[in-house]
Amino acid sequence: MCGNTSDPVRLTHAHVVPFAVFMVFMLVMPLVDSFIGWDHPKAPWWRQDVAYFIYPLQTLVTLGLLCHYRRSYAFDWSWKWSLAAIPAGALGIFFWLLPTIAYDHFALTGKTTGIPAWLGVDSRAEGFDPSVFENPAAWWFSVLLRFLRAAVVVAFVEEIFWRGFMMRFVHDWEGDYWRQPFGRASWKSWLIVTGLFMAAHAPLDYAGAFVYGSLTWLLCVWSRNLGACVVMHAVANLLMGLYIMQTGKYGLW
DSSP states (O other): OOTTOOOHHHHHHHHHHHHHHHHHHHHHHHHHHHHHOOOSTTSOHHHHOTHHHHHHHHHHHHHHHHHHTGGGOOOOOOHHHHHHHHHHHHHHHHHHHHHHHHHHHTTOOSOOOHHHHHTTOSOOOSSOOGGGOOSHHHHHHHHHHHHHIIIIIHHHHHHIIIIIIIHHHTTOTTSOGGGSOTTOOOHHHHHHHHHHHHHTSOGGGHHHHHHHHHHHHHHHHHHOOHHHHHHHHHHHHHHHHHHHHHHTOGGGO
């Protein structure tokens, strides 16, 4: 049984609720933008892109939920598998970033079409740009919160849900799926979980999400260690954030 409780209902809530709340923020954001968004140079920062205030709120609320349910998670932290997760995360994010790296390498311009577009080959330049904040303190605060969201909150929320819950659920959704061993390998769990992981991301990221999701699935079944999956995701998102700040490809956020 997972975590420090034998209550299957609480276990399900602990693994699903933080992810569900995280996704609700993503779904609500376009609605909020339709009411207060203003794509204009003179618009205040909170109207230029509502993500500037919705993402911090999403981060703090979800982090609070993770803390609330913390006793229901079994990460089984291991130095061996945590260290193995570091190169796995670097490899996974390399494939995620490869399409936009190729865009620059081949000196492409504008929007791509056909297979390149399907693979996510794009400049990825438009998105969260901290330069909207002229105050240095505000700039640093927004950047640090974005890294907290990507490298900590997203890493925990997604791995707890996809690997901790969904990989069990697909094996026995009509029975006691918490009796399923963590990291059980099957074609079904790979196809369903990786497919849903892809669908939870933007179409430009589908190819990268497929490769990254497959690599995380492999780490999961090899290590049988949820903590390693979290470390892999944290490393990947940290490296992506550093790449974004270095290149200005804010659309990757």
